[in-house]
Amino acid sequence: MTGTTPPSGGPTGPPADRVVRLGGGQGYYGDGYAGVAPLLDAGVDYLVCEALAELTLAILQKDRQRDESLGYTRDLPLYVAAALPYLVDGRTRFITNAGGINPIAAGRAVVDGLRAQGVRGLKVATVVGDDLRAHSGHLDLPDTTLFASVYLGATPIVEALDAGADIVITGRVADASLFLAPLVHEFGWAADDWDRRSAGVTVGHLLECSGQVCGGNYSGEWWTHGDFTDPGFPIAECRADGTAVITKPEGTGGLVSFDTVREQLMYEVHDPAAYLNPDVTADFTSVRLTEVGPDRVEVSDVRGRPAPATYKGLVCTPAGWSGEVRLAYGWPDAEAKARAGMRFLRRRADQLGVAVEEWHEEYFGVNALGGPTVDLASIDAAGREPAEVLARLVWRCDERAEAARLGREAGLLGLAGPPMVTPFGRTRDTGPSQLLALEAIAVERGLVDPGVRVAVEEV
């Protein structure tokens, strides 16, 4: 492999030598964007921003309930603004699923924003067709459905790029397909070229979580490689044969190594031999990762099989309300006091007849996160006592008002409960929080595909 390759900026040589550079600029709604500018400076042909976790659509649904013109991720303008000089120069194109559950409104906002800045000549594409509520009759969706979305593949994005779009905004498209699409557009990989499509999805999977492939959340020696305030976001240098080198902009923090890349390769994939994507079934047990230089890992030998027969859909319904109390107890006997305090509240709920469907208790400093994996017997036997314990009691009720009733009772613990207790932090609780159930469903492709549309608007 060559050491460094300048941005291709489109076809510049024989296909085998062409390198298309993808940048992973976002891993979720709320991600920091400090890593985006270095990506653009280093030169990427495509800046790809993945904004939608399973949970994100639920957040956006609440926005849309308040205002029909919302329902997309509100930080989208920040990314457009960062990329704008590069978009205008034709150096970079921008792909994102930030449209959430309202890609039309997102596209509108971007177009209006560009016009307001006097930008001319950019093409903005919007992809729709992922909203399953249009098919509620066929799918037997519950009446209480808050949103229902299907994970679309790369095809409509490829269509938008073929039409010359500089900016492509989608709703729910499978994360990795956002990255596969520009490679299909650039290299013309056939619809049944499963190995290369699998290679593209592998690259997408590696880049879709921004800094997480570059040493973020790394379980190895995270403390030895650079500054988190100057994060390295990932670049993939991709070739027509399906091979790619994962790297990051020079001078940024983090690390790209065999170890950091394999941690991301395995992230949330379940069966590594059958990573299901709308465009291909990828086999990550075939992948070869090779360190080819400092912060450079080559990805090769990727095998794939035909895509699943159905699309994956997600259906979201309300699942009640949670209320909670958090209190900090100091040494001595901190755990004993914390547990006694929470037990008091539990009994108080019975006295008041609060209709609680589910209880959950956590003791930070004891075993709140580790649960049964923490060997409390050995800790007790060693006579170790935590310096402080943070108690958290959570309950689920069907109704919001019911969930709110018990929180008021925690006041008694301030003056009439076990000693040395204090609130935790200065931020006030905002009251009960709505819980949501997500169900994954299989959706016939024939139901969805006719409704997938790409609209391209020139600013």
Add this chain to the structure above:
Amino acid sequence: MATVQLRDLCGVRSGDKGDRSDLTLFADDEATYRAVLDAVTPEVVAAHFGDLVTGPVERFEVPNVLAVKFVLHGALGGGGPRSLRSDNLGKTLGGALLRLVVDVPDEVAAASPRRGRRAPVDRTPIS
């Protein structure tokens, strides 16, 4: 055989999908990979997590990157937006898996580059 905590043998990455926790252990060489396969069975993982996990535990072998993956069903209190847990996505459960104590061949325990590796604690005040 030597008794070691997985912390001194493996890397780990935690993820989630729905109500499932997806945890992967990473070995640094073939011998460690084999030792992890022998010692860390789905049954051992299920017992380790106890009532934190309500469903079955599946295991997948990924020899090309020396990884052993576990999918824990019913591990997140109903799934991210439904769970009452602080760690509703199970981001810390990989660490909980590293707490497991296993028996491995002496040479595997002795050779592990992760043995005794600890992050330095910087207690300098931040202001």
